Amino acid sequence: MLSRLFLRDYRCFATATLALHPRVNIFYGRNAQGKTSLLEAVCVLMRLQSPRTSTKSEWIRFEASTSLIEGTVNDVDLRYAQNATVRRLAVSGAVCTRSDEYLKNTALIVWLDHADMNLVRGGAEHRRRFLDFAAAQMFPEYRDALKAYERSLRSRNYLLKRDDVIPWKQVDAYAVLLQKHGSVLRRCREALLTALEPHVVAVQQHLSGNTEVAALSYARGYEGDDLAAVLHERRAEEERSRSTVAGPHRDDVTLEINARAASAFASEGQQRTLCLALKIAQARVLEEARGQAPLLLMDDIFGELDKARRQAVLTALPAESQIFITTTFLDWMEQTTLNGHCYEVSNGAVEQRL
Amino acid sequence: MSQVDYPATIKQLILLMKSLPGLGPRSAERLVLWLMGRGESRVGELIEALTSLEERVAICEECGFFQEKGHDCLLCHDPKRDRRLLCVVEEAADILKLERSGAYSGLYHVLGGKLSPLDNITPADLRIEEMIHRVTELHTEEVILALGADVEGEATANYLADMLRVTETAITRLAQGMPAGGGLDHVDEMTLYQALSGRRKL
Ligand SMILES: [Zn+2]
Numbered sequence: 001m002l003s004r005l006f007l008r009d010y011r012c013f014a015t016a017t018l019a020l021h022p023r024v025n026i027f028y029g030r031n032a033q034g035k036t037s038l039l040e041a042v043c044v045l046m047r048l049q050s051p052r053t054s055t056k057s058e059w060i061r062f063e064a065s066t067s068l069i070e071g072t073v074n075d076v077d078l079r080y081a082q083n084a085t086v087r088r089l090a091v092s093g094a095v096c097t098r099s100d101e102y103l104k105n106t107a108l109i110v111w112l113d114h115a116d117m118n119l120v121r122g123g124a125e126h127r128r129r130f131l132d133f134a135a136a137q138m139f140p141e142y143r144d145a146l147k148a149y150e151r152s153l154r155s156r157n158y159l160l161k162r163d164d165v166i167p168w169k170q171v172d173a174y175a176v177l178l179q180k181h182g183s184v185l186r187r188c189r190e191a192l193l194t195a196l197e198p199h200v201v202a203v204q205q206h207l208s209g210n211t212e213v214a215a216l217s218y219a220r221g222y223e224g225d226d227l228a229a230v231l232h233e234r235r236a237e238e239e240r241s242r243s244t245v246a247g248p249h250r251d252d253v254t255l256e257i258n259a260r261a262a263s264a265f266a267s268e269g270q271q272r273t274l275c276l277a278l279k280i281a282q283a284r285v286l287e288e289a290r291g292q293a294p295l296l297l298m299d300d301i302f303g304e305l306d307k308a309r310r311q312a313v314l315t316a317l318p319a320e321s322q323i324f325i326t327t328t329f330l331d332w333m334e335q336t337t338l339n340g341h342c343y344e345v346s347n348g349a350v351e352q353r354l
Numbered sequence: 355m356s357q358v359d360y361p362a363t364i365k366q367l368i369l370l371m372k373s374l375p376g377l378g379p380r381s382a383e384r385l386v387l388w389l390m391g392r393g394e395s396r397v398g399e400l401i402e403a404l405t406s407l408e409e410r411v412a413i414c415e416e417c418g419f420f421q422e423k424g425h426d427c428l429l430c431h432d433p434k435r436d437r438r439l440l441c442v443v444e445e446a447a448d449i450l451k452l453e454r455s456g457a458y459s460g461l462y463h464v465l466g467g468k469l470s471p472l473d474n475i476t477p478a479d480l481r482i483e484e485m486i487h488r489v490t491e492l493h494t495e496e497v498i499l500a501l502g503a504d505v506e507g508e509a510t511a512n513y514l515a516d517m518l519r520v521t522e523t524a525i526t527r528l529a530q531g532m533p534a535g536g537g538l539d540h541v542d543e544m545t546l547y548q549a550l551s552g553r554r555k556l
Contacts, residue, residue: 151505155471162471170469170477173512177505 001322002042002107002295004072009064011037012348019352020322024340026333027326027350035326035345039111039297042324045069045080046106046295047137048087048099051113057084073107100143108137108294110283112301116275120262124252131253134196134282135188138289145184152177153249160242172232178247179227185248186220193218193253195288199281200274204257207273207312212257214274221250273309280316293320303327364390416488418464418481419446429462436460438495442485442514444468444502448538452500455543457550460498463488468501468510480510482517489521496524498553502538526553 005018012034018025027035040050040059050059059082060067066083079090089096096102111133118126135142156174160166197216204214222230223246230246231238237245255262257270266274286294296317302325305313310332317323323340330342342354359365364386371382389397411420414427421427429435429449439460443449449462465480489497497518501507515525528549538546 148505151472152509155505155509158471169516170471170509170513173469173509173516176512177508180508 002071002073003075004070005038005042005045006068006070007038007041008068009061010041010067010069011059011061013037013350014061014348016348016350018343018350021339021341022322024323024325024338026330026338026340026342027324027345028328028330028342029345031328033345034348034350036299038345038350039299039324039326041069042071042295042297043109043111045071045078046073046109047133048080048089048103051111056082056087060084073105076105078102078105100140103143108286108290108292109297110134110279110286110294111297111299112276112279113299114301116279116301117271119275119278120255120266120271124250127253128249128251130278130282131189131192131251134286135185135192137286137294138192139188141184142188145181145188149178149181149185149248152181153244153247157243160238160244166239166242168235172228175228175231178231178244182222182227182248183225186251189248189251190218192285195285196278196281199284200277203277203280203316204274206316207277207309208270212270212273213259214262214277215256215259217254219252219254221248221252222246276309276313280313283318283321287318287320293318293322296321296323298323298325300326300328303329303332307332416484417449417462418466418484419449419462434459437492439498440485440489440492440494440496441498441500443500443538444507444510445539448500451538451541451543451546452550455546455550457547458498461492461494465501465510468506469513470506477513482514485514486517486521489518489523494521494523496526498550499525499527500538500550501527524555526555528553 001022002020003022005016005020007013007016010016016038018038027038029035036052037059040052044050044059050056053059066081069080071078077090077092079088079093081088089099089102091102091105115126119130132142132146136146152174156171156178159171159174193216200214200216204212224230227247231244234245255274257266257274260266262271262274283294283296286292302310302313326345341352344351344353360368368379368382368386371377371385372379374382377385389400410423412423413419414421414430416430417427419427419429436459439458440463441452441458441460442463442465443452444465444467446464449464452458452462463481463485465482465485467475467480469475469477469480488494497514499511499514501511511527518525528546541549
């Protein structure tokens with residue numbers, strides 16, 4: 001649980017101090033006032049990455065040199081400072097140079113926003129990112145394997161493109177690494193999907209009033225167990241395409257509702273429900289795996305659900321989860337019983353109203 | 355805007371310092387200004403040290419480690435060393451690390467870096483031909499690839515193992531326990547000792 005959040009020179013906030021409620025925290029206000037930035041700051045503090053940008057210097061407030069995010073998570077003080085080029089981390093006041101050490105002290109998180117529709121409608125990269133975000137929080141070896149895999153892949157693709165005559169001996173040296181790190185990614189993604197499936201089915205059923213049966217399966221990016229051998233066999237193909245033709249970077253997740261492909265045959269309502277089910281299932285799986293309910297960061301979507309879905313979401317979520325909601329309007333509050341804090345966010349200032 | 359700037363010679367020296375590894379523009383400027391002021395008495399010393407570096411130190415053509423000019427290489431010409439073993443490292447500094455661990459007494463070969471296509475480092479930039487040549491000449495029985503456990507170190511090891519296949523020598527790598535994602539400079543001597551003793555065949 002996040003009990004305190006302090007920001008300095010972060011996006012539009014000069015300073016902001018929040019004493020947070022253990023269950024529900026609502027940030028309301030007009031658009032572009034900084035509501036989403038508050039959720040982003042929580043995400044950065046917990047995962048060292050933003051769902052909105054990969055340019056870290058972007059969140060330093062105009063004319064400031066360093067932005068600071070501090071939080072107290074399960075009674076441990078975390079600190080994240082970022083200037084134009086360098087990031088500094090601290091746990092309980094002590095400098096922490098290794099991100100894996102730092103991450104052991106953070107809370108788990110699930111992020112929900114409008115872009116979640118891409119999980120059903122968008123390209124495979126959206127589903128892989130969903131898997132990566134959850135798996136990195138569940139399996140300690142995942143993050144390093146993903147980084148090493150991505151660097152090996154970039155190097156290999158560059159070698160395939162660079163020269164007229166492909167330097168195969170060098171290219172093959174990287175295939176061995178793709179196999180090594182890729183097998184970690186596959187094993188973790190397999191375990192994650194196996195854990196997700198019953199929850200997705202149950203939540204879809206619950207949210208649809210028992211009319212929709214969801215199914216998901218792992219579409220593997222390479223056949224068999226030996227990626228290096230697969231790539232060796234498909235050499236002629238790589239000679240033509242000049243890129244790595246198989247591997248976990250080609251993984252996908254097949255989603256179905258009532259035995260038909262959800263992207264093509266489901267209604268928009270069914271698709272929305274499925275996206276929500278995937279995220280709620282992620283929260284439940286994280287809770288199972290780590291024995292700790294994740295924080296839920298819901299950007300701009302909660303108020304827009306209909307009353308039934310809203311109640312269904314609240315009952316489907318892990319009971320211990322701390323929830324952060326941004327919204328532009330509050331009329332839905334009357335129909336929903338929420339126990340928590342409400343903050344008004346206006347032009348870079350945060351004030352608690354309830 | 356004002357036209358005043360440092361004289362050209364100073365600007366040139368700052369540029370030169372800035373191009374050295376580990377020195378940013380600010381620290382390069384500070385260093386040059388210090389040499390012009392309080393550090394003036396040290397300039398002669400520096401000139402002398404740099405000149406004798408060029409005059410007296412060479413790189414051994416065989417192993418790639420440093421040696422005094424006009425003397426034999428302390429590593430390659432030590433009769434007590436086991437000439438059946440050849441340990442391949444990225445940098446000269448790695449040799450000292452391995453020596454201090456006390457687990458190894460064979461010959462060495464410095465590659466001079468590791469393969470990294472994204473940084474434009476190709477096999478031609480490393481002492482790979484020389485390595486194959488030595489293994490053939492020395493009839494090496496075992497080549498130990500003591501490279502870092504990061505992506506580039508591992509890719510280089512895979513590549514070297516492939517290139518060495520024709521020599522039919524045994525190829526081993528340092529055992530598990532090496533921290534992932536780093537070179538030998540991040541490893542303590544005890545870990546290196548264990549990694550060397552428990553090396554495994556590739
Ligand atoms: Zn020598």
